[in-house]
Amino acid sequence: MKLRTLFATLPALALAGCNLAPKYVQPAAPVPQALPQGGSYPVLAAGDAATDAVGWRDFFVDARLQQVIATALAENRNLRATLANVERARALYRVNRAALFPIVNASGTLSAVQGTAGRVTDNFLVQAGTSAYEIDLWGRLRNQSQSAFESYLATDEGRKATQIALVAETATAWLSYAATADALRIAEETVASRRKTLDVNLRREANGIGTKLEVATATTALNSAEAAVAEFRTSLAQSRNALELIAGKPLADDVLPTTLGTGDQLRDALPVGLSSEVLLRRPDVLAAEHDLKATYADIGAARAAFFPTLSLTGLFGFASAGLTNIFNSGEFQKTVNGSLRQRIFDGGATANNLAAAKASRDAAVATYERTIQTAFREVADALARRGTIDESIRAQSSLEANAATAYRISQSRYDAGVANYLEPLDAQRTLYNARQSLVSARLTKAANMVELYRALGGGLVESTAR
Template sequence: MKRQIAFAALPALALGACNFAPRYVQPTPPVPQSLPQGGVYPALAGTETAADALGWREFFVDPRLQQVIATALAENRNLRATLANVERARALYRVDSAALFPIVNATGTLSAVQGTAGRVTDNFLVQAGTSAYEIDLWGRLRNQSRSSLETYLATDEGRKATQIALVAEAASAWLSYAATADALRIAEETVASRRSTLDVNVRREANGIGTRLEVATATTALNSAEAAVADFRTSLAQARNALDLIVGKPLTDDLLPTTLGAGDQIRDALPVGLSSEVLLRRPDVLAAEHDLKATYADIGAARAAFFPTLSLTGLFGFASAGLTNIFNSGEFQKTVNGSLRQRIFDGGATANNLAAAKASRDAALATYERTIQTAFREVADALARRGTIDESIRAQSSLEANAATAYRISQSRYDAGVANYLEPLDAQRTLYSARQSLISARLTKAANMVELYRALGGGLVEVTRQ
């Protein structure tokens, strides 16, 4: 009886057993403590950033864009695959956790024995028990479970990173479509203007006050504009195809933007703090840290393999000659056995498993630090662009205004007969280029804000599982 009590108490004793996993200490981030500022970088506020706590609906303020992003989060196939991988990691963690508990099986048997007098005797047996339940004296099973937990958490952080990237990708594609629509409209307006100019030159030649060279030059300019319109129409169709792929289903026309305008479909400012600690909260950085923690648990499991394993086998049940009174017969049977196993020789497999676990830890540490460095660069690059884009837009806006003025003056000079046709044509080309460049600058600013939002870890939403 004392032996049975001792075996029964072993699972409780195992709860306080050894754990050979090394103690985890968060590595010091291999980046400056503050985000860059000064020079091309904008001056940053001294408060901690709230960008990663800002919901994407608060950042993307256009209702159509909000609906597009929501649809992408529900329909995008890459995100669905990521969610499935999260569920798989969760299930595997639960499988490893189940090893901490004994597996209990139940059996029932019936046997009939015929005696010499022809009488048949029935024997009934009902039993339940566990076989080879390992007592986790050295923490091997707990570290395996811990490793699976960290792997699951890393996968879930990967889901968040994929989600944030999808929000940014959908928004960027939507804004690119808007900018392409603006570029197409300018090209179409240029075609209409150059077609009108060609008609004027044809009439001037017919009346003897124009030349064939002016007609040919005007025709060339018109053809160039028509080719640009064809290219932009192709680009607009391709931009829609790309947006449909990102979203996961075809979008209706009412959800598509007609113009980028000044890019006010998103917030024009984002709170950014001085500390680079915000990078440690990015999902991809957290995922890398969970992977690193998993390797610490793997080392603990590998170290525990050097020590003997203690297995417990227990069986209890009832036996009776009659089924109706099997639980009342008082014939209760029970057995408890324990076995200790120590590996003597394995050709160095156990030692090499430990060496491999330590090498995996070193690799995971390097990956974690590299992930932080990459995050720092992404934020620094976005801040560098943010610090100069407004100046670029001001210059492009001034260029467009002056190019428009120059075109009007040169056209008036041509109409008055004091300038040849090449003067207004060159001015019109300059104006066309300036208008297209202004659209590109505005798109760059909008895309930069989206990238800064993503790089700071913003855009997170809760996932609704089916």
Template sequence: MRLTLLPPLLALSACSLAPELVKPELPVPAAYPSPSSVVTDGDHAADLGWRSMFGDPRLQRMIELALLNNRDLRLAALNVEAVQAQYNIQRAARFPAVNATGGTTRQRIAADQTADPATSARMQNQHSLGIGVSAFEIDLFGRVRSLSEAAFARYLASEEGRRAAHIALVGAVADAYFAERLAQEQLDLAERTLADWRQSLDLARQLKSADQTSGLDIAQAEGQVATAEADLEGRTRALARATNALNLLVGADMPDDLPPPRPLDGSAVRTHLPVGIPSELLIRRPDIRRVEQTLLAANADIGAARAAFFPRLSLTTSLGYASPALGSLFDNGQWVWSIAPQISQPLFLGGQLRAELRLAEIRKSEAIAEYERTIQTAFREVADGLAGSATYGRQIDAQVRMVVSTERRMDLSTLRYRAGVDGRLEVLDAQRQLYAARQTLLDLKRDEIGNAIGLYKALGGGLTEQEDDGTQASHD
């Protein structure tokens, strides 16, 4: 047999029993709830590089370090390489494995085993050299092809999973960074407040020494200072934990040349983003593309399970030379060949094949449900981000007015207390209200930034570093 017969045999494996894949309709409305303050035109947020999204140079440097050193992202990349190797292994089954073999045999034949009974025992040699194909499955019904397609889809799914991990890491670093900035500013506010309240305590003690107040004012001021000291310790602990969380995400020691941080007011985070329509999420979000590839793999698995019911045709061939003497191995007449086709048909496996087909169909149904759920989750995340974009600005403006009002109240209360018009309790209440209002304002600013980060991730942003001139860098 000649090796030129192999291409026609390979062409026989063009059949596939995988069902036609019909993707479900989008289980979400055709449009987002779009308040008037939300930007819906222009470029899509997924095309916005994270350097444009986050204008703080210190944060940009930390994202760079995280993309280089984060262990979760490194594991995701290694998982892609592992799945790619699995696909290459499975794809190799679609091609014949050609092996070259050479060997020699020397054996003693007993006298009673020779053709002539009168012949005494003798030694026999056999030398051989050839190439051959061993048990190559001719994929008549597409079983091997379906398995290869499933492996390829899983490889693509793992690659999309790595991209999703990339986006999640960029967002997580930004979240952790601003959590640290919030903790630092809250700590600074607690320190300033404690210093102010200690001054008030000193004033109360001076007034008591002059017999202008009672010991009750001192007790109230001391209690307020103790409250501020306790809060200061809590803020210190929160800052340490936020710093630890950020260091874990970055995955490396922070360099000494990091740019100075910006305050939350000057963080330069875009809080209004172009969102497009829900169907764009199918091509913008890697997590949706990942479950889509998983669905394709599950569909191909059904084809392989169906093909298992039909006969399997395998082929073993070899050609080469064989001779009892090594010197005459390549002489005329020593050429040999063999061909051994084999067909097998499952008859009784105790219901195994039907169970495998049923399992493949169930897993496809699970993949469809996961696909729909991922789309619904993505829609909800975007809708939540839009709701935040429409309301945080107005809420922060109202809180700023609240802070200004409480500052004015505290100034007036202090003046009236020193003039003897009001008691110490009014001043303490004004101080507490101002401290709470300032802390609430910091929380709101951090929440607005967190909402913008969440919307950016929900729209598929964070994969590219920059978007100018078509030169995108995504650390892929």
């Protein structure tokens, strides 16, 4: 057999060897087969759900929010670090895969020998060969490569999970900014209303039909509203700071929301099916499964260490007294050597490496199962909120409407002189709290839809429409 033919067949010989890794069996999901429904939960439709097929541009329909999310996906530093880790994992996998192939080194030498007659003889030698190339008879190298490949896939799924989390985090921060803007506007409107009330009470007191107590009470109410405005202005500035940190760069005013409104910046419904198998498609669950598969390959590599290793050393080259005709001289030299090595005693290191690999496999199983349980809990929590939030908003809307009616009636009674000032003041406080509570409820609904979208694995696929 020619030497180059031998080198060409070495990878095939390695691949023809045994594989001592145990056969992978996917653990059963330690959660109910169906997502919760009924009672506090919404009624779910049977059949397959494809929330993870809903692109974020289809779910978040506000153009300004879409622009901020796109900025975050391009500029967020945590995501950049995650992408770099994916590239590192890919490179390490390729390093391990390279061990399946021989490393060929080339060298050249020149020697000059002066004879007794003073004549100098030149000798040229060009050689190439491989040193201690291991024939992978028992799959050790293949399993090490497979383990690195599964680790790379796990890292890539981690990248997807990070992107999904970033989309959700950006949307929630943007919606929180919108809700804070609403809360600030309500506080500012309350300040304007209470300032007018104070002016009325000052005129009444000056005309002798009011009291200093009413003036002091109206002033206290105004000061309280002014303090709330100051706090909401601070919160709005801090909300913008938080959003810009997530986005990775300063944001223009025109991409910031001015109001949350009814939360129509995103879809109000998602295709949520009854089966919990959708959780197995979440990137974090897939990442945990790839990590688990890597431990199976590690066991195969650890088992292979109990068996002898076969290594080959090959060398071929040309020698000539003249450099110009070295490859035509016919002075071709080749050697092939093989060596078999078997570990006799290592103080139990090989056995304990195998035991450690099996323990790592058991830990990875537990981590995989725990990841599924966490995913189920996150979806269940989001569904529990989804099942009751509409009822809460209806109640808050009714409360606001009735509080507004009560305030108008009490103010009319005070203006007519049939009620003291405490009656409309108390009604105004109730209305203020009702309006702020409605804003909070609407934010809760919007944030819940974002969380449900994230928990079901949505966030990456983009719509082709722009």
